[in-house]
Amino acid sequence: MKKKLYTLSLTCSREMDCPKEVVMWNYYDHEHLIGTHYKLYDHARVIAEKDDWALVYRSKKAPFLPLWTGGLALQRMEGNVMKTTHQDLIGFLLEMEAKFEDLPNDRCRITSSYRIDVHPFFKIFEPFFKKAFTYWFHATWEEDEPMRLRRWKVHKLGFKDFHGIDYINKKLPKLEKINYPKYEFNPPVKIFSTINTQDGMDRPFNSSVEIGYND
Amino acid sequence: MSTENTIKVKKEEGTEAIYQFLSTIEELKKCDGQLTKWIDDHDILLYEFEGQFKAISNICRHFGGPVGYHKAKNGVFTCLWHNWQFSCKDGSNLTHCGLPLRNYDIKIVDEKIYINLLG
Numbered sequence: 001m002k003k004k005l006y007t008l009s010l011t012c013s014r015e016m017d018c019p020k021e022v023v024m025w026n027y028y029d030h031e032h033l034i035g036t037h038y039k040l041y042d043h044a045r046v047i048a049e050k051d052d053w054a055l056v057y058r059s060k061k062a063p064f065l066p067l068w069t070g071g072l073a074l075q076r077m078e079g080n081v082m083k084t085t086h087q088d089l090i091g092f093l094l095e096m097e098a099k100f101e102d103l104p105n106d107r108c109r110i111t112s113s114y115r116i117d118v119h120p121f122f123k124i125f126e127p128f129f130k131k132a133f134t135y136w137f138h139a140t141w142e143e144d145e146p147m148r149l150r151r152w153k154v155h156k157l158g159f160k161d162f163h164g165i166d167y168i169n170k171k172l173p174k175l176e177k178i179n180y181p182k183y184e185f186n187p188p189v190k191i192f193s194t195i196n197t198q199d200g201m202d203r204p205f206n207s208s209v210e211i212g213y214n215d
Numbered sequence: 216m217s218t219e220n221t222i223k224v225k226k227e228e229g230t231e232a233i234y235q236f237l238s239t240i241e242e243l244k245k246c247d248g249q250l251t252k253w254i255d256d257h258d259i260l261l262y263e264f265e266g267q268f269k270a271i272s273n274i275c276r277h278f279g280g281p282v283g284y285h286k287a288k289n290g291v292f293t294c295l296w297h298n299w300q301f302s303c304k305d306g307s308n309l310t311h312c313g314l315p316l317r318n319y320d321i322k323i324v325d326e327k328i329y330i331n332l333l334g
Contacts (some may be wrong), residue, residue: 154279164276209286215253
């Protein structure tokens with residue numbers, strides 16, 4: 001007989017000034033965890049990946065607590081929804097869904113829902129769950145937002161992955177009008193590191209003097 | 216004709232190169248010797264290294280990340296997004312050698328740093 005469980009759940013939503021495909025790229029890019037989010041993650045490893053799914057191990061800092069926890073995550077795309085199932089070291093299974101919607105004028109909305117089925121005893125932790133995951137959603141958003149906006153900005157300037165921008169590299173005058181293609185998201189994101197080996201990838205440092213973005 | 220924001224320099228072959236105002240040396244020193252600025256859709260990373268002022272592209276050749284987000288450590292820039300590394304000496308790529316950052320020609324006149332976006 002199935003045990004009676006209680007569901008802790010939370011939904012957060014925000015809008016971005018870029019197409020949804022840029023945000024999908026960002027969500028699906030495993031290497032940026034120990035780059036852009038170097039203060040929140042210290043190790044990442046892609047154990048297996050094919051097309052639009054990946055099994056990833058990552059070590060991250062727990063919200064509000066001086067703890068680092070490792071856990072496995074299975075991430076997969078189902079249409080415009082990215083589904084991620086995490087299992088942390090304690091054994092809880094966290095189901096996360098990120099829904100990507102187009103808005104007019106190259107804008108989009110992302111709605112993330114988090115859900116954990118727990119023993120009814122853990123109902124008393126519901127306020128902490130909501131606070132921790134609200135914090136996590138917004139903390140990672142703040143770090144990702146300038147990345148997405150910059151990615152969209154350089155795309156509109158003609159940036160090509162592993163190449164750059166022609167008028168910059170070739171020292172040419174910039175064209176009056178740049179015809180950039182529609183931003184496409186074609187998983188998996190190309191990997192050019194050790195993240196998909198047994199070693200995985202560690203963040204290069206845990207502290208930095210940040211000059212910051214200028215976009 | 217030069218203006219306050221640009222200077223023109225005659226090249227050997229008789230053509231003129233236009234340099235645009237980028238920063239003052241004072242501003243760069245205030246930023247601890249490293250700053251980034253967008254000028255006419257060029258993202259420039261200006262810095263002082265081993266007593267020399269240098270300007271390179273701040274756009275990582277990988278996915279377009281900000282190379283100069285972190286202050287350089289031990290003569291190396293580490294791009295924020297995916298940790299690609301570049302030499303402060305010449306912008307060469309220490310992660311994937313075939314993809315260096317573009318170097319810009321700069322001129323210093325009266326404590327002001329000017330950049331040639333085509334040079």
